[in-house]
Amino acid sequence: MSHRHVDPDTLLLKMPSLRAVKAFVAAAKYASFTRAAEALCVSQAAISRQVRELEIYLDAPLFVRAGRAVELTAEGAVFFDASQISFVNIAQAAERIRNAPTDTQVLTVCCSPAFSALWLSRHIQAFLADHPDIRLNVITTQNFQTKEPGVEPDIVISKFANVGAGYKAFPLCHDVIYPVCSADYVKRHPGVATLEGLPDAALLDLSPYGRAGVAEHVDWRVWLAFQNIDIDERLPGSPPVFQANDYTLIINMALAGQGIALGWDQLVADKVASGQLVKPVPEHVTLRNSLHYLACKEDAANQQACARVKEWVMSKFTRRQPPR
Structure with a gap:
């Protein structure tokens, strides 16, 4: 049995964790880690941890934290524009496939x-x-x-x-x-x-x-x-x-x-x-x-x-x- 060698996929390897991106999009959308956690049915600590993971990966701050509210930094705004569109496209494609009538x-x-x-x-x-x-x-x-x-x-x-x-x-x-x-x-x-x-x-x-x-x-x-x-x-x-x-x-x-x-x-x-x-x-x-x-x-x-x-x-x- 022969094994075909596949070169490393640099695009996919460079992709950040989708779970972390989802937490970031929710936090940016609601301008709050607490509300993001409620929307995704997870703990606030989980949102904070995922966002921090993403910031470490990108080597850039994504939010300015002011009390309970958060605001996007310039880097965060750039990443939010791209990631929100991508998530909307993924969600819509999944919905079309799930709801496609068989007849x-x-x-x-x-x-x-x-x-x-x-x-x-x-x-x-x-x-x-x-x-x-x-x-x-x-x-x-x-x-x-x-x-x-x-x-x-x-x-x-x-x-x-x-x-x-x-x-x-x-x-x-x-x-x-x-x-x-x-x-x-x-x-x-x-x-x-x-x-x-x-x-x-x-x-x-x-x-x-x-x-x-x-x-x-x-x-x-x-x-x-x-x-x-x-x-x-x-x-x-x-x-x-x-x-x-x-x-x-x-x-x-x-x-x-x-x-x-x-x-x-x-x-x-x-x-x-x-x-x-x-x-x-x-x-x-x-x-x-x-x-x-x-x-x-x-x-x-x-x-x-x-x-x-x-x-x-x-x-x-x-x-x-x-x-x-």
Whole structure:
């Protein structure tokens, strides 16, 4: 029988006693060794002993003792911020595991922040109401090619047909892109109702920076070029083009009447239908050479639940009739 040598784990070896940290967190939280002891159902001497052990380990005072009350030192405040967050994360993870219903399937869905905020948020409650035995854990990212360690999505909604081995992709829709703004903005700037006047408006532009996982990028320069308009020929004195890589921010600014954004139909169609946003011009651009996809993990233990989510999402896109 062979024994595999394991090198010393310096991180774990350097960790202080969790029992001592728990006593410290309680004392800091209640600003009292007595109250901390009551909260943890131990003696005050035990709290004092554990805190002293921690101070010796850290070689720093953690509390200033004034009568029955205690106050954190500067070193204690630094350690409390980190240890309290860590304890909260541990407690919440333990609670999720302890209380996870055995008859509920949890699916991890990975999508872009824009899809989550502008599409999923509108529909998810209806899905959960119709499928009470499925819980969705939504993780947003802009980089679908590099998954975070420990994150293995059951479903990925992205611009990529191939998101890794073991996934089968299903096409959802082409990108259909058109200008959108508030009705109030058109009233205040009637010139934007023509293609010629559109470039001179306050343009809200989706920046490519920080969006390495996007397959292609359509900004105002590209969209106007499809209309044979050069953005560099804007009138002198036109408002500067505002840029951000957060599409939700861009759309919220358009809703607030701060300018004109490019609207991706699958994300803004409901807002256009409700009148929250309007299309100042009828022109649109359709990217025929690229698609959005829903990819399902084929070897998932909960394939039936994945299939139900897939059918639900695809049914929403099948019913839609985007502009041609």
